[in-house]
Amino acid sequence: MRLSHLPVLAFVLATAVPSDANLFARGTQSLARTANRLHHRAAKRSAGLARDLRRAFSGMYYQQELAETGGSQRVYCVNNANAPPAASNGTGSSGSQSSPSGSNGTAASTSARASSSGTAKHASSTAASPSSTSPASSPWKLAKSYQGNSFFDGWDFFTGDDPTHGIVDYVDQGTAQSANLTEINSDGHAIMRVDTTPTVSGNRRSVRITTTYSYTGGLVLLDAVHMPTGCGTWPAFWSNGPNWPAGGEIDIVEGVNDYSDNQATIHTSHGCTIPSSDSSKLGISGNVVGGTNCAAAETNNAGCGMTATQSNTYGVGFNNNGGGVYAMQWVDKGISVWFFQRNNIPSDISANAPLPDNWGTPMAFWPATDCAPFKFFDSHSAIFDTTLCGDWAGNVWNDAGAPGQEQSCAARVGISTCEDFVRNHGAAFADAYWEVNYVKIYQ
Ligand SMILES: *[C@@H]1O[C@H](CO)[C@@H](O)[C@H](O)[C@H]1NC(C)=O
Ligand SMILES: *[C@@H]1O[C@H](CO)[C@@H](O)[C@H](O)[C@H]1NC(C)=O
Numbered sequence: 078m079r080l081s082h083l084p085v086l087a088f089v090l091a092t093a094v095p096s097d098a099n100l101f102a103r104g105t106q107s108l109a110r111t112a113n114r115l116h117h118r119a120a121k122r123s124a125g126l127a128r129d130l131r132r133a134f135s136g137m138y139y140q141q142e143l144a145e146t147g148g149s150q151r152v153y154c155v156n157n158a159n160a161p162p163a164a165s166n167g168t169g170s171s172g173s174q175s176s177p178s179g180s181n182g183t184a185a186s187t188s189a190r191a192s193s194s195g196t197a198k199h200a201s202s203t204a205a206s207p208s209s210t211s212p213a214s215s216p217w218k219l220a221k222s223y224q225g226n227s228f229f230d231g232w233d234f235f236t237g238d239d240p241t242h243g244i245v246d247y248v249d250q251g252t253a254q255s256a257n258l259t260e261i262n263s264d265g266h267a268i269m270r271v272d273t274t275p276t277v278s279g280n281r282r283s284v285r286i287t288t289t290y291s292y293t294g295g296l297v298l299l300d301a302v303h304m305p306t307g308c309g310t311w312p313a314f315w316s317n318g319p320n321w322p323a324g325g326e327i328d329i330v331e332g333v334n335d336y337s338d339n340q341a342t343i344h345t346s347h348g349c350t351i352p353s354s355d356s357s358k359l360g361i362s363g364n365v366v367g368g369t370n371c372a373a374a375e376t377n378n379a380g381c382g383m384t385a386t387q388s389n390t391y392g393v394g395f396n397n398n399g400g401g402v403y404a405m406q407w408v409d410k411g412i413s414v415w416f417f418q419r420n421n422i423p424s425d426i427s428a429n430a431p432l433p434d435n436w437g438t439p440m441a442f443w444p445a446t447d448c449a450p451f452k453f454f455d456s457h458s459a460i461f462d463t464t465l466c467g468d469w470a471g472n473v474w475n476d477a478g479a480p481g482q483e484q485s486c487a488a489r490v491g492i493s494t495c496e497d498f499v500r501n502h503g504a505a506f507a508d509a510y511w512e513v514n515y516v517k518i519y520q
């Protein structure tokens with residue numbers, strides 16, 4: 078831990094949203110336990126920002142370091158080293174399957190399709206309901222598919238320092254291939270590993286990739302069989318636009334260490350909120366993690382996070398179940414994330430004709446009523462990464478009590494720091510790999 082609990086608690090108290098404050102009213106919890114819970118929640122809340130800008134824990138560390146340094150500012154922002162080339166006009170650079178209609182045409186056509194198909198969730202009552210007697214045709218057209226032997230075509234391999242201070246060296250495509258950090262396995266699945274060399278003196282090698290294609294509006298599907306897990310790991314599948322946070326960020330799959338419940342989070346510029354932190358009012362199966370203001374600058378970059386409630390959504394539970402499909406829909410009515418475990422994938426997805434309006438309650442939903450999805454988000458590229466330690470995984474190393482991490486990593490592996498564990502126990506990272514069936518982007 079870089080911080081003791083007390084300053085963290087003090088900071089969290091100072092910034093607690095009402096739902097956090099309520100925790101303190103519960104006489105049944107000791108202060109220490111409450112502090113720990115708040116620490117977790119704050120960690121989760123702030124970790125999503127960790128992406129390009131990834132100054133995770135930002136507010137807490139930032140405030141803390143301001144205090145420690147007497148106000149001399151430290152630069153955290155490692156902005157957009159992987160911003161998609163020419164992202165602002167949305168045409169991507171990968172040629173053959175690029176968006177046909179230029180900058181904002183895809184969003185407009187998506188919206189037109191959604192309303193003309195009558196399947197929009199909040200469409201008027203005059204809209205036809207999906208037919209049960211004839212196969213429904215999907216309003217979505219496949220724009221990009223990453224799968225099989227050509228999976229890695231159309232992704233840039235990011236080779237900068239990890240902006241979230243993980244102890245990884247992100248390698249280029251050639252190195253990843255020759256070091257067996259990427260491969261297409263015999264099932265035709267794309268593998269992205271971290272180096273399992275027993276001991277390293279500095280950083281462990283890993284992979285972070287970004288689509289050269291970018292999209293404004295759309296439906297992104299990830300079918301993964303396995304995801305990185307275990308103490309020290311911090312994997313994510315997410316997307317962001319240019320000029321963070323102006324282009325917005327959508328975290329679809331994310332967590333750390335042995336966590337079992339996925340967290341999805343958005344980060345935006347000023348003006349985007351969610352109308353409630355009540356799951357039933359939002360119409361989600363997940364739980365709102367923190368506050369309702371999604372603006373990075375006003376919330377110490379907390380964003381609006383929502384966690385799943387099932388342990389098959391992330392980590393060991395996900396892997397033991399053969400994974401499943403994550404879907405992120407970005408349309409006029411808002412942004413939604415669903416998860417379908419392996420044996421419950423809707424047939425329309427398998428049939429390559431997705432019908433999100435038939436999928437039922439999403440895990441997470443950020444309604445357009447309080448956050449215009451085409452104002453706060455644009456020109457996103459999808460990203461996979463696995464980092465080790467760093468601002469989230471490293472800083473909750475000693476914490477216990479999160480779902481899946483009931484015991485702290487320090488206690489579980491018997492090593493007092495994340496960095497020591499990562500550098501000296503390469504074999505422990507045999508499970509720190511993505512195995513991806515496909516990523517599909519529909520518009
Ligand atoms: C997109 O941006 C790139 C780089 O700025 C530029 O070369 C290209 O002409 C732009 N395309 C359109 C359609 O604006
Ligand atoms: C993009 O299209 C959406 C949907 O039609 C629209 O609401 C939005 O204003 C457009 N954005 C820009 C920058 O044109």
Ligand SMILES: *[C@@H]1O[C@H](CO)[C@@H](O)[C@H](O)[C@H]1NC(C)=O
Nearest residue numbers: 256257258259260270273507
């Ligand atoms: C790559 O790594 C995997 C996992 O450790 C191993 O099973 C496989 O044999 C390796 N492939 C090569 C070519 O070394």
